[in-house]
Amino acid sequence: MLFEIVLNGLLLGGLYTLMGTGFSLQWGISGIINLSYGGMMVLGAYISYQFFTLFSVQPIISAIPAAIILFLLGIAVYRFLLRPTIKKGSFFVTLIMTFAVELVLENFMLLIWASDYRVISSPYSNLAVELFNTHLPLVKALIFAVSFLVVYLVHLFMSKTKPGKAIQASALNPDGARFIGINVERMYMINFGIGCAIAAVAGSLASNINAFSVVLAGGLLGKVFVIAVLGGLGNIWGAALGGITLGLVEALGSLTVGPAYNEALGLVVMVVVLVLRPRGLIGRRFWDV
Amino acid sequence: MILSENENKWTYVGVGIALLVLILLPWIISGYWVRLLTSVFMFAVLAKGIDLMMGYTGYVPFGNVVFFGLGAYTTGILMSRGWPFIPGMLIGILMSIFVCIVFGTPVLRLRGHYFAVATIGLNGAIMAIALNATALTGGAMGIIFPPLDMDPASLNRVFYFIMMGLMVLAVVINIIIVRSRFGFAIRSIKSNEEAARSLGINTTFYKTATWIISATITSVAGSVYGWWMSYISTVDVFNVMIGVTSILMVLLGGAGTILGPIVGAFLFQLLSEVVWSQFLTFHLGILGVITILVILFVPRGLVVAFTEMISTRLKRGKKEAV
Amino acid sequence: MDNGTLLNVTNLSVHFGALKAVDDVTFQVNRGDLLGLIGPNGAGKTTILNLITGTIRKTHGNVSFKNLDITGYTPDKVAKAGIARTFQITKPLIGMSVEENVMTGALFGRSNRASSVKAAREKAHTCMELTGMMEKRNLAVGQLTVPDRKRLELARSIATDPELLLLDEVMAGLRPTEVDEALSLIKRINEEMKVTILFIEHVMRAVMSISTTIMVLNYGKKIAEGSPKEIAGNPLVIEAYLGKKYAQRRKADGQ
Numbered sequence: 001m002l003f004e005i006v007l008n009g010l011l012l013g014g015l016y017t018l019m020g021t022g023f024s025l026q027w028g029i030s031g032i033i034n035l036s037y038g039g040m041m042v043l044g045a046y047i048s049y050q051f052f053t054l055f056s057v058q059p060i061i062s063a064i065p066a067a068i069i070l071f072l073l074g075i076a077v078y079r080f081l082l083r084p085t086i087k088k089g090s091f092f093v094t095l096i097m098t099f100a101v102e103l104v105l106e107n108f109m110l111l112i113w114a115s116d117y118r119v120i121s122s123p124y125s126n127l128a129v130e131l132f133n134t135h136l137p138l139v140k141a142l143i144f145a146v147s148f149l150v151v152y153l154v155h156l157f158m159s160k161t162k163p164g165k166a167i168q169a170s171a172l173n174p175d176g177a178r179f180i181g182i183n184v185e186r187m188y189m190i191n192f193g194i195g196c197a198i199a200a201v202a203g204s205l206a207s208n209i210n211a212f213s214v215v216l217a218g219g220l221l222g223k224v225f226v227i228a229v230l231g232g233l234g235n236i237w238g239a240a241l242g243g244i245t246l247g248l249v250e251a252l253g254s255l256t257v258g259p260a261y262n263e264a265l266g267l268v269v270m271v272v273v274l275v276l277r278p279r280g281l282i283g284r285r286f287w288d289v
Numbered sequence: 290m291i292l293s294e295n296e297n298k299w300t301y302v303g304v305g306i307a308l309l310v311l312i313l314l315p316w317i318i319s320g321y322w323v324r325l326l327t328s329v330f331m332f333a334v335l336a337k338g339i340d341l342m343m344g345y346t347g348y349v350p351f352g353n354v355v356f357f358g359l360g361a362y363t364t365g366i367l368m369s370r371g372w373p374f375i376p377g378m379l380i381g382i383l384m385s386i387f388v389c390i391v392f393g394t395p396v397l398r399l400r401g402h403y404f405a406v407a408t409i410g411l412n413g414a415i416m417a418i419a420l421n422a423t424a425l426t427g428g429a430m431g432i433i434f435p436p437l438d439m440d441p442a443s444l445n446r447v448f449y450f451i452m453m454g455l456m457v458l459a460v461v462i463n464i465i466i467v468r469s470r471f472g473f474a475i476r477s478i479k480s481n482e483e484a485a486r487s488l489g490i491n492t493t494f495y496k497t498a499t500w501i502i503s504a505t506i507t508s509v510a511g512s513v514y515g516w517w518m519s520y521i522s523t524v525d526v527f528n529v530m531i532g533v534t535s536i537l538m539v540l541l542g543g544a545g546t547i548l549g550p551i552v553g554a555f556l557f558q559l560l561s562e563v564v565w566s567q568f569l570t571f572h573l574g575i576l577g578v579i580t581i582l583v584i585l586f587v588p589r590g591l592v593v594a595f596t597e598m599i600s601t602r603l604k605r606g607k608k609e610a611v
Numbered sequence: 612m613d614n615g616t617l618l619n620v621t622n623l624s625v626h627f628g629a630l631k632a633v634d635d636v637t638f639q640v641n642r643g644d645l646l647g648l649i650g651p652n653g654a655g656k657t658t659i660l661n662l663i664t665g666t667i668r669k670t671h672g673n674v675s676f677k678n679l680d681i682t683g684y685t686p687d688k689v690a691k692a693g694i695a696r697t698f699q700i701t702k703p704l705i706g707m708s709v710e711e712n713v714m715t716g717a718l719f720g721r722s723n724r725a726s727s728v729k730a731a732r733e734k735a736h737t738c739m740e741l742t743g744m745m746e747k748r749n750l751a752v753g754q755l756t757v758p759d760r761k762r763l764e765l766a767r768s769i770a771t772d773p774e775l776l777l778l779d780e781v782m783a784g785l786r787p788t789e790v791d792e793a794l795s796l797i798k799r800i801n802e803e804m805k806v807t808i809l810f811i812e813h814v815m816r817a818v819m820s821i822s823t824t825i826m827v828l829n830y831g832k833k834i835a836e837g838s839p840k841e842i843a844g845n846p847l848v849i850e851a852y853l854g855k856k857y858a859q860r861r862k863a864d865g866q
Contacts, residue, residue, distance in 0.1 A: 033402055081581060088588050092349040095405055096540065097584050099533060103577030111570060218529065222410050229403070260421040264414035267407075274395055274403070470718050470728060477715050480704035487664065487698075488771055489690035489719040545706075 002255070004134035009251025010244065014144035015206055017243030019220070020227030021151050021236055022198030028233035029171040030188040030195070032082060033095055036102035037199050038221035042214055043105060044070055044200025045207040046113055052120050059122050060146060063204040067197040074196030077101055078189045102217070109214045117211040143205045148240075150201055154194070155236050167191045219263065226266040230273055245269070304548075311453060315446045323445040327517070329558045330452035331510055335531065336538040336550035337459040338507040343536065344545030345472070346496050347479035348401045352408030354532035355415050356385040356504040360511030361526040362419055365432035368516070378512040385508040388415075389501045397496040409529060416527035431522030434515055448517045455513065456551065459506050463547055466502075475499050479545075534561075537580055543590025552591060615641040617775055617807050618694075623662055623672030624831075632658045634831035635672075640775065645801050646809045647818040647839075650828035651851055656811045657699060659828070660777050664696050665689045676775070693721045695773035699780045699811075701760040703752040710748040713738050713766045720771020731770075738766040742796060758789050769800060776800065778810035782817055790814060794821055819843065827851065 019041065026034045034040075047069055048062035057065070085097045127138040158164040169177040170187040177184050203220075206212065223246065231242030246266055253265040315323050335357065343349045363381035368374060392411055396404050419426045426432065437444060466472045474495045477485040482492055515521045534557065542553025564575050587594055618640040625633045633655045640646050648656050661667045663674055665684045674682045676692055684692065695716075704712045713735035718726055726734075739745045742762040747755070755763065761781055768776060778797070782790050794817055800806050812818045818825060818839070825842045827835040829851040835842055842848055846862065 027402075033406055035406075081585075085584055088585075090347070091402060092343070092347075092405060093540070093584055093588065095349070095351075095402070096533075096536060096580060100577040100580035100584070103573045103580070107571060107574030107577065110573070219413070222413050225406050225410060229407075258421070261417060263410070263417045267410045267414040270407070270410065271392065271395060274399065274407075468728070470726070470731075473711070473715050473718050473728075476707060476711075477704045480706050481702045483666075483686075484698070484702035484704060485715070486686040487666075487690055487696055487702075488716050488767070489687050489721070490715075491685075491687045 004136075005251050005255055006248065007134060007136065008140070009247045009249075011140045011144045011247070012250070013244035013247025014147040015202060015243075016223065016227055016246050017240045018147040018151055018198060018205070019202040019224050020231060020239035020243045021154060022195040022202065023224040024228040024231065024233055024235065024239045025154075025198070026192055026195035027228060028235065029167060030078075030192045032086075032098065032192065033225075034192075034195065035095060035098040035221060036077075036105055037195075037224055038217035038219070039102045039105035039109070039214075040070055040074075040196050040199040041203030041206070041220050042212055042217050043073075043109060044203035045212045046109060046118070047200065048204035048207055049118050049120055052122070059120050059208050060142065060205070062120075063146075063201045066200040066204045070200035071193045071197040074193035075189055077196075078192040082192070083185065083189070106214050106217060113214070115213050115215050117213045118207070119211040120207045122208075137209070139208050143208060146205060147202070150198070151236060151240065154198065157194075158236070163187075163190065222263055223266060226270045229270050308457075315449050320442060320445050323449050325558070325562060327445070327449045327452045329555055330449075330456045331514060332535065332538060332558055333456045333551045333554035334452070334459050334506055334510045335535040336542070336554045337456070337463060338503040338510075339532070339535045340539045340544055340550045341463065341466070341499055341503040342496075343539055344549075345466075345475040345479055346499050347482075348397065348496055348500075349405045349536065350408040350500065350503070350532070351405050351536065352410070352412035352529065352532055353503065353507055353535065354527060354529060355388070355408070355412040356507040357511035357514070357531060358412070358416065358419065358523070358527035359384050359388065360508030361515035361521045362426060362432065362511075364512035365434055365515045365521055366425060368434050369432060374512070374516055378509060381508045381512050382505050385504040386501050389497060389504050393497040393500050394493065397500070398493050412527055412529060412532070416523050419527065420523045426523075429522065431520055431525075432515070434519045434521075436519050437516075448513070451513055452510075452517075455506070455510060460547060460551070462502065462506070467547070471495070471498070534576075537576075537583070539590075540580075541583055541587075541591055543593040546590070546593060549590050549593070556591070615643075617642045617644075617677060618663070618809070619673075619675045620659075620663070621673045621675075623659070623674065624670050625658060625662055625667060626670045631831050633662060636828070636831070636833045638826055638833060638836060640807060640809055642774075642807055643801070643805070643823075644807050644809075645797070645821055645823045646807075647822035647825040648809060648811045648828065649813070649815075649818055649825060649842075650834075653830075654828040654851075655831040656828055657779055658831075660696060660779055660809075660811065663689070663777065664694060690719075690771060690773075691721060693772075693774040694777065695720070695768040695771045695775070696777040697761075697764045697768050697779055697781060699783070701764045703755070703760055703763055705752050707752070708748065709744055709750050709752065709755070709763055710735055710739070712752065712763055713744075713748075713770045716767040716770030717772075721773060734772075735766075735770055738770045741769070741799065742766040757784050761785070761793070765796070765800075769804065769806065773806060775807045775809065778808060778812075780811050780813060782812060782814045790817055793817075797821060 023034065023037050026032050026037070044063070044066040047066040048059070051057040051062040051065050052059055081097055081101065082094060085094050129136045129138060158168060166177070166182045167187045167190065169182060170184040174184050203212070227239060227242040227246050229242070230245055231238030231240070249265055249269055250262050253259070253262060257265070314326065335353070339350065339353055360378065360381035363384050364374065364377035367377035367380060388411070396407050420428055439447065474485070474490050477488070477490060478492050478495060486492055511526060514526070538553035538557045539550045540553070541557055542551065543549030565572055568575060616639050620639070621637050623633055623636045624631065636659065648659070650656055658667070662669050665681070665686045665688065669682060672682070673680065676694060679692060681689055681692055704715060707715070710732070714728070714731045717731035717734040717738070718728070736745065739748055742765050744759065744762050744766055747759060765781065782793055785793060797808060797810070798821055801808050822839055825837065825839055826833060827842060827848050834847045834851060835845045837845070
């Protein structure tokens with residue numbers, strides 16, 4: 001029983017890692033705390049759901065159109081709303097702008113899909129494996145694997161490809177990057193788009209195992225913030241550590257105080273980490289960001 | 290210079306007239322409008338609470354509504370056990386101060402971003418606790434306050450004046466702070482925190498102290514709200530939207546100004562009433578769009594834009610006269 | 612430690628990974644001194660200032676001020692202990708007027724914890740008169756020229772009533788007449804207000820003309836310390852600034 005719960009926590013941690021990576025990239029590199037991240041995840045879930053129900057696209061594959069659409073949406077949001085705001089105002093005004101985007105997104109989704117809960121269920125949804133006397137749904141394992149695969153792909157993109165390295169350069173030393181001809185603003189924009197695409201994939205993967213609705217967007221944002229803080233910013237492996245930690249904390253929490261206190265628990269862990277290790281469990285110092 | 294940067298004697302005349310009108314209104318307008326204005330006053334208090342942090346220290350507590358909820362719930366729990374209102378309200382304040390100190394001391398040391406979003410988490414967490422400590426808080430059922438024995442019109446008026454009094458109190462507190470030594474400390478934190486520290490200012494202390502003041506008035510507003518409504522539940526009083534709309538009001542009216550948050554609250558609530566009654570399904574979206582437009586086109590807020598426009602006209606007038 | 616020593620820095624080091632920005636530096640500043648801190652760019656001068664004021668944390672070593680161990684103090688505690696500083700790139704309090712800037716210094720500095728706003732205003736006036744900023748006291752920071760910003764920063768820092776003042780390249784960007792003004796102002800602060808001064812400077816004639824002692828840093832290490840005359844003739848110093856070849860040529864020329 002304990003093993004099953006811990007195992008589920010770990011698997012959930014994979015999904016959390018993916019969620020956290022997108023948010024962490026936007027925060028650490030583009031310098032934006034994206035309050036519409038939760039909404040974007042849910043939008044990604046809805047888009048996958050539509051592709052699944054309307055065009056019978058397989059559940060995991062249906063993440064791809066969601067990712068593409070959210071990537072383009074992210075770029076548009078950055079270019080037309082965020083960039084002018086950053087130029088003009090202080091940091092928190094940008095924060096409020098992302099919140100305004102969230103409001104518009106939520107309204108949009110409510111109009112189309114209402115607040116009903118949806119879930120993608122396919123023939124595979126109920127396949128499971130019996131492992132060490134515990135019931136392991138195959139979908140969860142698959143999602144775990146896909147999550148890490150995507151995170152790994154993002155890592156490869158960032159460290160091995162030219163645009164990826166240009167993005168990193170823009171974050172580490174914007175003036176230096178401009179000096180050697182990198183269009184730093186475009187890099188931030190692309191990076192933001194990538195973050196949104198990752199949100200879409202995470203949302204769409206999650207829709208396979210959990211019912212989702214617009215109502216959940218706020219809670220998702222809360223979780224993703226905890227993951228980013230635990231792991232440090234702009235740091236993909238940090239997001240992994242943060243994601244898995246949160247998954248385990250929630251699992252153990254549900255055993256001890258009950259699942260309703262998940263949010264409170266995550267918050268407590270986050271504050272403890274902030275006080276003791278402000279860098280996050282392995283990431284950079286916040287003061288420097 | 291008390292009320293604003295560009296004031297003159299007409300500012301005081303204007304404010305005096307406005308106050309007089311507000312005092313007389315409850316006997317002139319219908320109950321619906323009295324209640325609407327009462328809620329405007331309440332939002333003005335919340336906006337002032339937010340502006341103390343946002344306009345002066347530069348730190349924005351997105352989740353400030355948590356104190357509203359704490360005030361409401363603490364007062365409600367105690368009153369439903371027979372306590373009178375004022376002690377209930379005071380305990381609510383103590384709870385809020387406790388949270389400020391415990392949460393604020395570690396998180397205010399960091400930069401503004403983390404504080405802003407962490408307070409959203411704080412609100413969510415406390416809301417979850419309120420929702421689940423069913424024995425104490427009634428869980429999803431909410432809390433019922435002992436009702437007041439009064440006819441509706443008098444009831445409306447009583448709370449109208451209580452909220453208005455609270456609003457005036459918030460303004461007075463703001464004025465006192467700005468001109469005091471404390472005010473210098475927090476204004477310098479917003480201007481340049483590193484420089485402030487180099488002058489001997491313990492910035493974490495001042496940020497926390499400001500938050501405590503902000504939390505206190507927000508908590509009182511919550512206590513009064515609960516008493517007024519006679520019934521509260523977690524989704525009402527821990528609603529993040531309340532906190533965020535307060536921020537939008539401050540932005541609209543102008544952060545760091547004495548009258549700005551109040552003007553913002555008035556405009557915003559009245560606008561919201563119109564939108565809500567006509568465009569319910571687009572309510573959130575319109576709010577979002579308005580925010581976007583304000584940020585892109587009126588970034589310093591309406592009060593500043595308005596007063597600057599007036600003083601420019603006055604200066605131009607003088608120049609032409611010469 | 613005898614009565615004359617105000618600041619005592621022992622074996623101070625800070626490492627950023629493999630880079631030793633400040634490497635085992637030891638020195639003292641005596642009451643009434645005007646200690647000039649010079650060295651090529653990147654030598655670690657500002658870093659030492661930041662270490663003393665607690666802006667960055669040391670890796671090794673100790674800083675004590677008037678017999679008080681201030682190693683590890685946060686910047687505000689250091690200021691309250693009696694050490695004030697200016698910044699290389701000035702940090703005026705934007706949104707507040709010149710007068711309000713200086714008043715902030717007066718309200719929160721060393722001995723003024725219970726000071727009233729009124730008393731702070733008077734003190735600010737004194738400091739602004741000294742630095743020639745009185746006429747500009749109601750201006751917004753954004754309207755100030757570079758020399759004025761420096762004067763403001765100076766006024767603000769002395770308003771905190773410090774015993775030790777750390778100046779970081781105050782002369783940078785000033786024209787020669789302005790440099791002379793700044794020099795006489797610094798001397799007045801040192802002599803009339805009895806403030807000990809440690810100042811980082813690149814403008815050589817400034818350092819040479821008013822310093823009681825000069826300390827030279829290169830690559831994080833202290834390479835020389837002494838009177839202006841001693842420093843001017845020190846081959847290590849010449850080498851640090853002008854390179855080995857030049858130093859050798861001088862030696863060969865019998866200087």
